[in-house]
Amino acid sequence: MYYNVFGEKVSKRRFKQMCAAAKNRRELIAAGVTSRREMFKMGLLTAGGLLIAKHGLSSRAYGQSVTTNNPASGGGTNLSPGTNQNCVPGNQTMSPPTRPFIVPLTVMPTARTVPSLTPTPTLNPNVGAGEVRAAPFQAPGISMSRFPVVPQTLYQFNQRQFSTSQHPDLPKQTIWGFDDGTGPRSPGPTYQAFYGKPQLTRNINSLPSITEVNNTGFGMASVSTHLHNAHNPSESDGNPCDFYTSGHFCDQYYPNVLAGFNSTNQPNGDINESLSTLWYHDHRVDFTSQNTYKGLAGMYCLFNQFDTGNEETGFRLPSFPQFDIPLIFADRTYDPNSGDLVFDLFNLDGILGDKFLVNGTIQPFFQVSPRRYRFRLLDTGPSRFYEFFLTGGVAAGSPTTLPFYLIATDGNLIPAPVQVTSVRIGPAERVEVIIDFTKFAGQTLYLENRLNQINGQGPAAVDSQVAPQNSTTTECSLVLNSNQPAIKAAGTGDLIMQFRVTGPQVADNSVNPASNPSFYQLPSTQAAPRIVRTFKFDRLNGQWSINGQFMDCNTFRFAVQQNSVEQWLLTNLTGDWTHPVHIHLEEHQILTRNRVAPTVATDMGRKDVTQLHPNERVQLFFRFRDWLGKYPMHCHNVVHEDHAMMALWHVVAEGDDVNVP
Amino acid sequence: MNALSRRDMLGMLGMAPLAVGGVARAYGETSAAPGAPAGAPATQTIAGRARRRIQEQHLPNLPLITHEGKRVLFYDDLVRNKNVSMNFFYAKCDEICPLVMANLAKVQRLLGKQVGRDMYMYSFTLKPAEDSVDDLREHRKMLGALPGWTFLTGKPEDIETLRAAIGFKYPDPAIDQDKTQHIGNIRYGNEPLMLWSACPGMAHADWIAETLQWMIHPQVDRVQKS
Numbered sequence: 001m002y003y004n005v006f007g008e009k010v011s012k013r014r015f016k017q018m019c020a021a022a023k024n025r026r027e028l029i030a031a032g033v034t035s036r037r038e039m040f041k042m043g044l045l046t047a048g049g050l051l052i053a054k055h056g057l058s059s060r061a062y063g064q065s066v067t068t069n070n071p072a073s074g075g076g077t078n079l080s081p082g083t084n085q086n087c088v089p090g091n092q093t094m095s096p097p098t099r100p101f102i103v104p105l106t107v108m109p110t111a112r113t114v115p116s117l118t119p120t121p122t123l124n125p126n127v128g129a130g131e132v133r134a135a136p137f138q139a140p141g142i143s144m145s146r147f148p149v150v151p152q153t154l155y156q157f158n159q160r161q162f163s164t165s166q167h168p169d170l171p172k173q174t175i176w177g178f179d180d181g182t183g184p185r186s187p188g189p190t191y192q193a194f195y196g197k198p199q200l201t202r203n204i205n206s207l208p209s210i211t212e213v214n215n216t217g218f219g220m221a222s223v224s225t226h227l228h229n230a231h232n233p234s235e236s237d238g239n240p241c242d243f244y245t246s247g248h249f250c251d252q253y254y255p256n257v258l259a260g261f262n263s264t265n266q267p268n269g270d271i272n273e274s275l276s277t278l279w280y281h282d283h284r285v286d287f288t289s290q291n292t293y294k295g296l297a298g299m300y301c302l303f304n305q306f307d308t309g310n311e312e313t314g315f316r317l318p319s320f321p322q323f324d325i326p327l328i329f330a331d332r333t334y335d336p337n338s339g340d341l342v343f344d345l346f347n348l349d350g351i352l353g354d355k356f357l358v359n360g361t362i363q364p365f366f367q368v369s370p371r372r373y374r375f376r377l378l379d380t381g382p383s384r385f386y387e388f389f390l391t392g393g394v395a396a397g398s399p400t401t402l403p404f405y406l407i408a409t410d411g412n413l414i415p416a417p418v419q420v421t422s423v424r425i426g427p428a429e430r431v432e433v434i435i436d437f438t439k440f441a442g443q444t445l446y447l448e449n450r451l452n453q454i455n456g457q458g459p460a461a462v463d464s465q466v467a468p469q470n471s472t473t474t475e476c477s478l479v480l481n482s483n484q485p486a487i488k489a490a491g492t493g494d495l496i497m498q499f500r501v502t503g504p505q506v507a508d509n510s511v512n513p514a515s516n517p518s519f520y521q522l523p524s525t526q527a528a529p530r531i532v533r534t535f536k537f538d539r540l541n542g543q544w545s546i547n548g549q550f551m552d553c554n555t556f557r558f559a560v561q562q563n564s565v566e567q568w569l570l571t572n573l574t575g576d577w578t579h580p581v582h583i584h585l586e587e588h589q590i591l592t593r594n595r596v597a598p599t600v601a602t603d604m605g606r607k608d609v610t611q612l613h614p615n616e617r618v619q620l621f622f623r624f625r626d627w628l629g630k631y632p633m634h635c636h637n638v639v640h641e642d643h644a645m646m647a648l649w650h651v652v653a654e655g656d657d658v659n660v661p
Numbered sequence: 662m663n664a665l666s667r668r669d670m671l672g673m674l675g676m677a678p679l680a681v682g683g684v685a686r687a688y689g690e691t692s693a694a695p696g697a698p699a700g701a702p703a704t705q706t707i708a709g710r711a712r713r714r715i716q717e718q719h720l721p722n723l724p725l726i727t728h729e730g731k732r733v734l735f736y737d738d739l740v741r742n743k744n745v746s747m748n749f750f751y752a753k754c755d756e757i758c759p760l761v762m763a764n765l766a767k768v769q770r771l772l773g774k775q776v777g778r779d780m781y782m783y784s785f786t787l788k789p790a791e792d793s794v795d796d797l798r799e800h801r802k803m804l805g806a807l808p809g810w811t812f813l814t815g816k817p818e819d820i821e822t823l824r825a826a827i828g829f830k831y832p833d834p835a836i837d838q839d840k841t842q843h844i845g846n847i848r849y850g851n852e853p854l855m856l857w858s859a860c861p862g863m864a865h866a867d868w869i870a871e872t873l874q875w876m877i878h879p880q881v882d883r884v885q886k887s
Contacts, residue, residue, distance in 0.1 A: 134884040174707055210879040215855045217711025222879065234887065241885035248882055286858045286872060338710050345857040346719050346828030348846065455832050541757045542831065542844030543861035550861040552868040553885050576833075630887035643846065644861045650887045 095334040095354050098169040098362050101498040105366035106359045107325060108299065111189035112180045114156050117202050121251045123149050131251060132244035138233035138627055139198065139255045142262055146198075147255055153199035155191075158206040159223060159296060160184040161214075166332075167355075167362040170339040174216050175295040176207060186360055187328045188280065188298025192320065195256050195274070195304040201225075204249040218343035219294040220287035221246055227300060228428060229278045229411060229587070229608040231259045234629025234651070237584060240285035241553035241630070241648065256302065259586065263563040263625040272520045273587070273606070275302050277326070277376045277411030277430045285553060285646075289351070289382045289638035293343050295360075297380050299326040306519070307413065311510040315519055317407070318374040318434070318510040325366075326376045327447075329496070330357045331384045348542060350383030350456015350639045356449070356496045363496060369503035370441035372434055372510045376411070381427030383637045385459050385578065385611075387451035389422045390435060391490055394446055399491030402445065405513035408432035409605040412587065413520055417513035418601045422487075424451065426458075426580035428636035429609045431602065434513045440501045450493035452486045456639060458578030458613070459486040522606070525589050525621040529567040533558065534660050537581070537612060537635065537645065538573040544635065544645035547660055551634075551644040558647075560624045561655025567591070568620045572612045579612045579640065584631035585651070588620040595619075609636055624651055712855055719826045720852070723819045725785075728797040728812040735823060739811075740852050744780045744876040747848045748862055749829050751788040752800045757845045761862030764869065765847070766804050771870035777809025779877045785823065787843055789814045828859070851876040 119126060123140060125133035139147035162184040163172045178188030193199060207221035208214050215221075222245045226238030236252040244250060258269025282288060282296035301320065303309045309320035318324050331353030335342050344351050355362050379386055393400040405417040411430045423431050437445075452462045462485060511517045538545050549557065560566060568588070570581055587606040590598045594616055598604050610618055634646035647661065704710040722736040733739060748765070750758040765784070769776050776782055786792040792800075797812040806812070814820070824830060829844045831837040847869060850857040856879060860872050875881065 132882045132884060134886060210854060210856070213854060214706075214708050215711065216707050217715060217855050218857075220856055220875075220879070222875075222881075239885065242883060244882040245880050286860065286875075290858075335710070335714065338704075340707055340710055340714075342711075342714065345715065345855075346826070346848070346859075348828055348844065348859065349832055457832065540845070540861075540863065541842055542829070542846055543863060545861070550864040552865050553871075553883075554868055555865065556887070628887075630885060643859055644864060648885075 094336055095332075096170065096336055096339050098167045098355065100363040100495065101365040103167060103361045103364045105325075105364040105497065106361055107321065108185065108187055108190045108328075108359060109182065110192045110321060111155055111157075112182055114154050114181065117150075117154055117156060117200075117251075121150050121154075121200055121202070126251075130248045132242065132248050133235055133250050134239065134242050135235040135629065137235065137251075137253045138629070139253055139257075147253070148198075151198040151200050151253075153193075153197055155180060155199065155201040156204065157188065157201055157225075158184070158204045159225075160206050161208050164360070166341070166357060166360060170334055170362075173341045175341065176219065176221075176291070177295045178298055179206075186295030186297070187326075188296075190298065190321070190326055191280075191300040191302075192309070193254065193256050193300060193302045195258060195302065196268075198253070198255045198257070201252050201254065202249055203252055205244055205246050207246050209246045216294075216340070218290040218345055220284060220291060222284055222287070223291065223296065224283045224285075225250070225252065225280055225296070226283035226584075227252070227254060227278055227280050228582075229275055230254060230300075231257065231273070231275070231585065231626070233627045234585075234631055237629075237631060238280075238283050239630060240283045240288065240632055240646070243284045257626075259623070259625050261626060264623065270523060271304075271306075272523045274304055274307065274413070274520055275411055275587075276307055276408055276413060277378070277432060278302060279328075279378055279380075279428075279430070281380070285551065286642050289642045290343055290345070292380060292638060293330075293332070293351075293382055294341075297328065297330075299328060299376065299378065301326070301376070311508075315413070315517065316509065316511040318372055318508075320374075323371070323510065324374040324376070326359070326378065327497070328357075328359050328378045328380055329386065330380045331355065331382075332357055332362075347456070347639055348544075348643055350637050352384055352453065352455065356494055358497045363498075365498040365500055367500045367503050368437050369506045370438045370501055371506060371508035372436045372438070372512075374407070374432060374434055374510075376408075376430060376432050377423075377425060378430045379425045379427050381636065381638050383427060383456045383639055385424065385426045385451055385453055385580075386449045386496075387422050387424040387459075387487060388496075389448045389450050389490070389493070391446045391448040391495070392440070392443060394491055394495070395444060399489075401490050404436075405434040406431060406601055407434055407513065407519070409602050410587070410607045410609060412606040414601070414605040415521055416516060416518050419514070420601065422450070423602060425602075426578070426609065426611050426636070427638065428580055428582055429611075434510075435499075436513075437499065437501045438508070441505075443501050445499040445501065446495045447497045447499070448491070448493045448495050450488040450490070452488055456637060457576050461486055462488055522589065522604075523623075525591060527565045527623070529621075530561060530564040530655065531657060532567045532569065532659065534569045534571065535633070535647075536571045536573050536660075537579050539575075539577070544640045544643050546633075546645060546647045549647070551646040551648070553648065556630065556648055556650050558649045558658045558661035559654075559656040560649060560651045562628055562651050562653055563625050564623070564655060566622045566624065568622065570610065570612050570616075570618045570620065572614060572616050574614075576614050578614065579635040579645070580609050580637060581612050581633065582609045582636040583620075583622075583633040585627065586622050586624050588622050591619040591621050593618050627651065628653075708855075712853075715855060715857075719828070721822060721826050723815060723823055725813045725815040725819070725823075726794060728794060728801050730794050733813075739781065739783060739813075740850075742853050744851045744873075745783060745849065746780065746873055747783045747785065747827060748846065749785050749787045749824060749843055751786050751840065752792045752796045754787075754840075754843075756841050757863060761845050761847075762804050764862060764864075764866045765810070766806060767866035768870045768873065769807055769810050771867060772873060775877055776807065780809070780873055782810040784810070784812050785820060786812070786814045787820070787824070787840055789817045789820045849873055849876055851879065854879065 177186030261269035278300040282291035308314040
């Protein structure tokens with residue numbers, strides 16, 4: 001019997017390959033050759049080592065000496081402070097210069113309800129009227145009185161193409177957005193939803209027909225709108241395998257109900273499973289990255305009797321919407337000549353932009369009053385990770401790092417605020433923070449991303465480089481470097497937005513996070529799992545895979561038993577890559593990361609996206625409750641997701657026993 | 662190469678069917694910039710600029726040779742105004758190529774007569790110095806490929822340029838130089854409509870065929886029953 005480092009059985013041939021690679025590796029280290037770049041230069045890339053790399057164990061074969069390759073910061077003149085202007089990986093071009101902090105932050109308006117919908121929503125899909133929905137609504141089947149087919153709260157969202165300015169130094173962009181009746185916008189309007197108040201959104205595809213040939217170079221006008229992190233019935237989840245073209249619609253029923261309401265914690269669910277910051281985005285299989293890049297995303301804030309949106313009641317968090325502000329981050333690239341928004345269609349690794357948008361505009365400023373604010377930070381990707389710092393003293397030339405409070409991870413309030421000096425998030429993750437501007441009246445502060453990243457692989461050592469080969473080509477050469485931290489020095493990162501603490505003095509009745517308030521407790525993870533499943537995230541000859549298989553809408557990989565407990569082991573075999581893994585329907589808690597309990601605040605709460613770092617093994621606890629039907633799990637680096645790093649599964653009455661789906 | 666399709670002929674006559682007609686009108690294909698392929702899109706509109714950018718960055722007009730020994734230009738002859746699937750292989754590859762190429766043979770049968778009419782399948786050799794035109798023809802025959810699926814080679818430097826341009830390159834140069842690890846995806850697209858994505862060549866053939874159908878018939882709705 002032969003085993004690999006995971007304790008799994010492997011063939012004799014594979015074991016020999018692993019031994020040969022390890023031997024080669026030891027010899028190279030003994031010779032002082034420790035980076036892949038050096039090996040390559042010296043022609044020392046051995047067959048044994050490469051065989052290992054081919055099977056996804058490259059980093060283990062080569063040790064930890066190489067993190068990744070190239071920041072967008074080498075050479076040239078930085079034309080726009082706080083942005084990487086010099087070289088964008090992946091054959092992409094550099095964007096034109098834009099002046100930072102001349103555009104005020106856009107705060108998306110609260111979504112407008114409508115009194116009625118025509119035609120009236122129906123339990124079964126109204127195919128005759130042009131509805132495309134996979135199944136009848138599940139919620140009314142549980143309680144027609146509690147979840148009427150036509151709930152009181154109704155929305156009609158038209159997805160439209162429109163023209164908008166993302167910065168005054170660039171031409172207007174033709175993008176896609178959501179129109180609640182007040183005009184299209186991207187990010188879309190912010191939902192203000194409440195537990196106990198079911199709602200229905202009619203999502204209408206009013207984009208130009210795909211065959212009208214006014215495509216701006218990317219995007220597939222065929223949509224499926226997912227409400228990310230909602231405890232939603234599958235027919236309303238916005239599944240990647242259900243999509244519809246222009247002129248058609250889907251009614252999506254959002255029960256706004258706590259997990260456990262029809263299982264472990266009847267009738268109202270477990271208050272400790274409360275969600276606060278969800279987001280909606282397009283999820284069309286194979287085209288999610290393009291469609292969200294083109295604008296199809298927005299925020300969904302969910303309130304209850306504790307998290308009320310009113311700073312004088314409940315947990316007394318800063319009032320919505322005046323002092324409770326969603327911040328939606330997106331990095332983008334623009335054509336250097338025309339200024340048109342561009343997307344690298346032929347990329348398999350992940351896409352980075354050199355311009356940072358917050359709520360739809362590049363590097364905005366936000367005037368705040370000297371008081372506490374709640375910010376809901378969302379990383380919409382496509383592929384960038386951020387580590388946000390609050391930086392002061394920039395104008396004086398002595399940048400300082402200021403503390404703030406973390407209150408929620410993935411939109412779930414953690415048991416109590418934690419004072420931090422930075423917070424890291426990856427694609428699709430959210431964090432909520434409280435920043436107290438009281439002491440900074442009259443000053444200018446910045447939200448600064450100090451995390452270095454140079455391509456789709458994930459955070460990268462600061463001394464890694466990507467250098468332009470010359471000033472006229474878009475080619476970048478990679479300069480692989482070694483084990484430096486990925487965090488840049490204060491003031492040298494990306495200054496993404498500016499806070500001007502010049503607003504009027506106003507009352508602040510919100511809770512002081514330093515007074516040690518408590519929010520929800522974490523649900524117990526003691527229950528024994530019905531099954532433990534293992535998921536290996538890998539790359540097989542360039543093809544992103546989960547357990548050696550690829551996304552296929554026609555195949556359910558495994559069947560979860562309704563109202564059961566499962567543990568999932570996520571393992572990263574892709575060497576130097578980080579994968580933000582998202583699982584639909586239910587949140588999870590991280591039991592262990594590399595066999596030890598979580599050690600950082602962002603790992604300790606309830607999650608719906610877990611970052612799977614190079615060579616990691618993460619153990620997750622789930623309860624799959626209340627709803628039936630199909631859901632996906634996938635990498636939320638949406639470029640990986642679109643290239644098949646996704647698996648479809650379903651919840652059924654009798655689950656299966658497939659350990660390695 | 663295959664004879665010009667109805668779509669090509671109509672396009673050249675400015676009488677294309679509805680879906681493609683808009684392209685010819687919108688892009689004014691006669692006003693190509695100096696140095697650009699004769700049929701390169703004009704850039705007066707966002708769509709025209711986008712199509713031109715995609716052509717310039719990803720669809721170079723490189724000379725290639727088919728398994729029949731015919732000389733063709735990549736953009737002008739193989740891609741422009743067409744729906745395509747593209748992948749890389751080499752004749753002696755015993756790693757994933759047999760799986761991917763057998764899969765493509767199944768995909769071709771699933772798509773039936775659309776291949777060569779509404780969808781053009783291209784397989785490029787990764788080892789142009791090793792795979793002769795005869796090798797390509799033999800390999801193609803062995804796979805039972807039907808008309809509409811063309812195997813191609815070219816100058817090694819042109820094949821390398823093409824491979825980078827259409828996204829078959831790893832960020833890590835060490836891995837990239839190891840041909841046994843070569844990227845096994847299938848790039849698919851509808852050039853005039855600028856619809857491009859890729860899927861694994863080792864995915865199920867019926868699913869690959871379905872994704873290629875989106876390029877031929879993009880106006881399709883779908884629900885997955887559970």
